Amino acid sequence: MKLVFSNEKTTAPRAAQAKAPQGAGGDGTVGKVLTSAQVDAYQRDGIHFPVDVVDRDEAATLLARFEATERAHGGRIPPRINQKPHLLYPWIAELVRHPRILDAVEDVIGPDVLCWSAQFFSKNARDPSFVSWHQDGTYWGLSSPDVITAWVALTPSNLENGCMQVVPGTQVRQVEHVDTFAETNLLSRGQEIQVEVDPATVVPVVLKAGQMSLHHVLIVHGSEPNTADYRRIGFAIRYIPTHVRQLAGPRESATLVRGTDRHGHFDLEPPPESEMHPDAVARHAAIVDRQLAILYAGAAKPGKLGAGAAR
Numbered sequence: 001m002k003l004v005f006s007n008e009k010t011t012a013p014r015a016a017q018a019k020a021p022q023g024a025g026g027d028g029t030v031g032k033v034l035t036s037a038q039v040d041a042y043q044r045d046g047i048h049f050p051v052d053v054v055d056r057d058e059a060a061t062l063l064a065r066f067e068a069t070e071r072a073h074g075g076r077i078p079p080r081i082n083q084k085p086h087l088l089y090p091w092i093a094e095l096v097r098h099p100r101i102l103d104a105v106e107d108v109i110g111p112d113v114l115c116w117s118a119q120f121f122s123k124n125a126r127d128p129s130f131v132s133w134h135q136d137g138t139y140w141g142l143s144s145p146d147v148i149t150a151w152v153a154l155t156p157s158n159l160e161n162g163c164m165q166v167v168p169g170t171q172v173r174q175v176e177h178v179d180t181f182a183e184t185n186l187l188s189r190g191q192e193i194q195v196e197v198d199p200a201t202v203v204p205v206v207l208k209a210g211q212m213s214l215h216h217v218l219i220v221h222g223s224e225p226n227t228a229d230y231r232r233i234g235f236a237i238r239y240i241p242t243h244v245r246q247l248a249g250p251r252e253s254a255t256l257v258r259g260t261d262r263h264g265h266f267d268l269e270p271p272p273e274s275e276m277h278p279d280a281v282a283r284h285a286a287i288v289d290r291q292l293a294i295l296y297a298g299a300a301k302p303g304k305l306g307a308g309a310a311r
Helices: 011-019 036-045 056-073 090-096 101-110 278-293
Strands: 002-003 046-051 114-124 131-134 148-153 164-167 177-179 191-193 194-199 211-216 222-223 231-242 253-257
Touching: 036 046, 036 101, 046 101, 056 090, 056 231, 090 114, 090 231, 090 253, 101 114, 101 148, 101 211, 101 231, 101 253, 164 211
Parallel strands: 002 194, 131 191
Antiparallel strands: 046 211, 114 231, 114 253, 131 222, 148 211, 148 231, 164 222, 177 191
């Protein structure tokens, strides 16, 4: 029998997360983007939003570049290309290094930052695709939960078009997951938690195009299908402090995006020479193979990203 996953919080944090002003906190202490009060709230709740990253025109430019990339691949970015696409496209490499994103990330995890992974999450109009309730770090094999995702909205993200939803406070413990490999589940293994979520604790992460949210690697989150007549597109960037290391498989690589790597736990990835440059494509293929060996370890069947079943 499933347990009910309740965060035992009042609804007060919900309003605070939705309306927290940028650069102004009750204690008067300000980081590069977040106040100390907002960082404290993130540590308590596992989520902070919204953070303004780019203006409407810049968001439109990013969306146009994303759609041009889709067209270059026949209308849809292949799943493997969508793993760490910043290693293949200079404009995405610039995005994972965007100063506004990194300033907010630094306020939470410190000045030495690696981009461990990134991918687009796209739902077309009236798309049945969904994301089951899950915790990101379940299969990642990383040594620490000091992992933060910047989810950058290239389009508006709201309840109608299937925005991300979270259960604040659930990042305090890992819970059991089961793989479903559901066809319309956007997750690579269709993984979902074996705990029922109390709907009263769920907070929708509503964003305008050009805004982002920050969420903890263990916060329970998911999203519903897109019931709107317009797309929902976001770019999820996974950042780690340089002290984090991989425990579950072969030595991995990551991109140093800020500060200094004094630990050397990851091979450092170079930016692409140009869009889909042959050298970048070869490097990317080997890097993705290594990462998928970790993400699919123990899986009972082949995954959506091309990895084989566990042997």
